[in-house]
Amino acid sequence: MTKTYLYIILLFEKYYYLRNEGEIVEDLLEGLKEKLKQKGYKLTPQRRATLNIILENQGEHLNTEEIYGLVKERCPEIGLATVYRTLQLLDEMQIISKINLDDGCIRYEFNADGDEHQHHHLICQKCGNIIEVELDLLEHLEEEIETIHDFEIKDHKVKFFGICSMCK
Numbered sequence: 001m002t003k004t005y006l007y008i009i010l011l012f013e014k015y016y017y018l019r020n021e022g023e024i025v026e027d028l029l030e031g032l033k034e035k036l037k038q039k040g041y042k043l044t045p046q047r048r049a050t051l052n053i054i055l056e057n058q059g060e061h062l063n064t065e066e067i068y069g070l071v072k073e074r075c076p077e078i079g080l081a082t083v084y085r086t087l088q089l090l091d092e093m094q095i096i097s098k099i100n101l102d103d104g105c106i107r108y109e110f111n112a113d114g115d116e117h118q119h120h121h122l123i124c125q126k127c128g129n130i131i132e133v134e135l136d137l138l139e140h141l142e143e144e145i146e147t148i149h150d151f152e153i154k155d156h157k158v159k160f161f162g163i164c165s166m167c168k
């Protein structure tokens with residue numbers, strides 16, 4: 001295969017990937033629009049911009065100030081109070097969830113699926129890096145707790161503190 005061919009294929013793949021990403025975000029926004037409508041709220045441009053920033057930065061665990069800074073780049077007229085209220089509303093509706101990593105600020109992340117258990121967070125005590133563990137791995141523990149305590153587990157928040165691979 002010639003270099004030019006390879007380059008064209010790479011370009012195509014990049015375009016295709018980006019297009020899909022955009023479509024996924026649009027689909028999510030459409031779903032959320034409906035959810036908000038059912039509760040009597042509108043997907044205002046400010047709310048849309050706030051959600052977009054969270055969706056585009058999944059895995060970043062942005063705090064309120066960071067979200068505000070990014071939203072302001074797109075909606076310069078937006079105030080911190082509006083972003084703050086939007087985050088609270090989205091949290092109440094379980095569209096996003098609050099994460100407290102014991103570093104003095106409230107961070108948010110998108111709730112991929114309301115029924116799914118939250119992933120775990122590994123927090124590096126040296127650089128503050130936050131790593132996500134996608135697997136639940138707690139099924140056995142959950143089963144035992146549910147039996148022993150007759151308690152139905154809906155979700156959990158697990159934080160592991162330690163030293164990341166970069167800091168070792």
Ligand SMILES: [Zn+2]
Pocket residue numbers: 059061109119121132
């Ligand atoms: Zn996370």
Ligand SMILES: [Zn+2]
Pocket residue numbers: 117136138139142156
């Ligand atoms: Zn679980």
Ligand SMILES: [Zn+2]
Pocket residue numbers: 124125126127128129163164165166167
């Ligand atoms: Zn580290």
